[in-house]
Amino acid sequence: MKLQVASRLAIFALLELAARRDQQVSVSEISEKYGVSTHHLAKVMHALGRAGLVHSVRGAGGGCQFNGNARRVTLLHVIELFEKSEAEDSGKDALGHGTNEGRALREVLGEIDGIVEATLGSITIATMLKLVDRHRNGGRRSAVAIQR
Amino acid sequence: MTETATKPAAHTLAIRRVRRADIADVIALDERITGLAKPDYWHDVFTRYGERRLGERFFLVAESSDPRDDEGILGFIVGEVRAWEFGSAPCGWVFALSVRPGARLRGIGQMLLEAISAEFRKANVTKMRTMVARDNRLHLLFFRGEGMMAGPYIQLEKELD
Numbered sequence: 001m002k003l004q005v006a007s008r009l010a011i012f013a014l015l016e017l018a019a020r021r022d023q024q025v026s027v028s029e030i031s032e033k034y035g036v037s038t039h040h041l042a043k044v045m046h047a048l049g050r051a052g053l054v055h056s057v058r059g060a061g062g063g064c065q066f067n068g069n070a071r072r073v074t075l076l077h078v079i080e081l082f083e084k085s086e087a088e089d090s091g092k093d094a095l096g097h098g099t100n101e102g103r104a105l106r107e108v109l110g111e112i113d114g115i116v117e118a119t120l121g122s123i124t125i126a127t128m129l130k131l132v133d134r135h136r137n138g139g140r141r142s143a144v145a146i147q148r
Numbered sequence: 149m150t151e152t153a154t155k156p157a158a159h160t161l162a163i164r165r166v167r168r169a170d171i172a173d174v175i176a177l178d179e180r181i182t183g184l185a186k187p188d189y190w191h192d193v194f195t196r197y198g199e200r201r202l203g204e205r206f207f208l209v210a211e212s213s214d215p216r217d218d219e220g221i222l223g224f225i226v227g228e229v230r231a232w233e234f235g236s237a238p239c240g241w242v243f244a245l246s247v248r249p250g251a252r253l254r255g256i257g258q259m260l261l262e263a264i265s266a267e268f269r270k271a272n273v274t275k276m277r278t279m280v281a282r283d284n285r286l287h288l289l290f291f292r293g294e295g296m297m298a299g300p301y302i303q304l305e306k307e308l309d
Contacts, residue, residue: 071293117282118288119298124292126293127289127293
C-alpha cells in the first residue's frame with residue numbers, strides 16, 4: 001500500500017511531537033530529519049493544526065506541539081486528512097459501474113478496503129510509538145514505551 | 149486533552165484461575181457487554197477451561213480488594229494452547245476477553261493479557277494469537293496497543309444456503 005508523501009510526513013510529524021509532548025519542536029528540525037523542505041512540512045502542519053492535532057507557537061523559541069490524545073488518534077484519522085477516500089473512486093462514474101463484473105470487482109476491492117480501514121483505524125499514535133521503540137531496540141519489546 | 153490511565157495499586161488487584169462461583173459474574177458481565185445471555189455456554193467453558201487440561205487451558209479472572217470496587221470479578225480472559233490447526237505450530241490462542249465497563253482504563257485488560265501470556269510461555273509456546281471482528285474497534289485498539297499485529301492467516305467464510 002502506498003501513501004502520499006503528505007500523509008507519511010503527517011504521521012512522522014505527529015510521532016515526533018507525541019514522543020516529546022512537553023516540548024515545542026521546530027518545523028526545521030523535523031524537516032531536516034526526514035529530508036523535506038520546511039515549506040512542504042509547514043503545509044502539512046497547517047492541515048494538522050486545522051484538524052486540532054497540532055498546536056503551533058510562533059516566534060523565537062516557538063515550535064509545534066502535539067495537541068491530541070495519542071491513545072485515540074489513529075493512522076486512519078491522519079491519512080483521511082490528506083488522501084482521497086476510496087468511496088470517491090468507486091461511485092457511479094467508476095468504470096464498469098452497473099455491470100455484474102463491476103459489482104464482483106467492487107466486492108473484492110471492498111474486502112481489501114475493509115481490511116485496510118480496520119488496520120489503519122486500530123493503530124493509534126501511541127501504538128505507533130511503541131512500534132518505533134521496538135525497532136529502536138532491535139525488535140525486542142521494551143518494558144515501557146509510552147508515558148501515559 | 150489527554151486521558152490518563154489510572155493503574156490500580158498492585159495490592160488491590162489480583163489475577164487468578166476462575167472458580168465455579170465466578171461463573172455467575174462471568175455470565176452477567178458477558179451479557180452486559182454483548183447483550184446476549186449465554187449461561188449454558190459459559191458453564192461449558194468453565195468445565196472445559198476451568199477444570200480440565202489446566203496446563204494448556206487458561207480461564208483467568210481479575211478481582212479487586214479495593215473497597216471502592218463493587219463485588220465480583222472485574223474482568224476475565226480465556227485461552228488455550230492449540231496445536232496444528234490450520235497448519236500452525238502450537239501457539240496460544242485468546243478467544244475471550246472482557247473487562248467491566250466501569251473498571252476500564254485501569255490496566256486490567258493488560259494485566260489479564262500479561263497473565264495469560266505468562267501461562268502460555270510456561271506451556272512452551274512463543275506466539276499468541278487472537279481473532280477480532282473488523283468492526284470491534286475497542287478490541288482491535290486494545291490488542292494493537294499490546295503489540296499484536298496481523299498474522300499470516302486470512303479468515304474466510306461463506307453463507308450456507
